[in-house]
Amino acid sequence: MKKVLLGSALAVMIVGCASSPDKIQTSYVxxxxxxxxxxxxxxxxxxxxxxxxxxxxxxxxxTADNDKAQMALGMVVFWPALFFLEGGDGPEAAEYGRLKGERDALEKAAIQKKCDAFITPKPAIPIKEAADGNKQQVSGVEE
Known part of the structure; x- marks a missing residue:
């Protein structure tokens, strides 16, 4: 009986929580x-x-952070409450995935048309401006 309840609770945890936006797949456009x-x-x-x-x-x-908090509270205080998690990925997640795909498609179109002024790559080494106005490379270790 314990195994069934534990398995059910685990299934609810996996299915019931909203995904972090960083883990939402990009739709192809x-x-x-x-x-x-x-x-x-x-x-x-x-x-x-x-x-x-x-x-x-x-x-x-x-939404994902709220689901994680509800999950933690449910696991510690009252695990049957996990069955009532509303979470899950809804229409906003689908729209976000589509927009990520549109952004990728626009960037590819910009590259094909040589509009690279709109796409600025991140610098490989961060640069910090000192108080005196001189720019310095940051080593990654904060002082």
Missing amino acids: SPMQYKNYDCDQIAGELGRISHRANELHGNLKK
């Missing part, structure tokens, strides 16, 4: 959809998509 866009249109669309994706990222992270 073809860059051909943006073949008629010029660089300005690509930049505008990237801005719109990034804004909405950032909103969704915050909402999804909050």
Whole structure:
């Protein structure tokens, strides 16, 4: 009997929790959809998509964090409450995955059209500006 209850609780934990936005898979979107866009249109669309994706990222992270807290409380205090976790990945998660795919497609379209001014890679070595205005490379160890 204990094994059945433990197995049921474990299944609820795995299925019932919302995914962290970092673990939501990117949906494929073809860059051909943006073949008629010029660089300005690509930049505008990237801005719109990034804004909405950032909103969704915050909402999804909050939902996942709430589910983790409910899970911890349920495990410690009253495990049958785990059956009532509302979590799970809903329409916001699907939209977030699609937006990630659209962003990737727009970036590919921008590269194909040589609009690389809109896509700025992260620097390999972070640079910190000192109080005197001189820029220094950061070694990774905070002082």
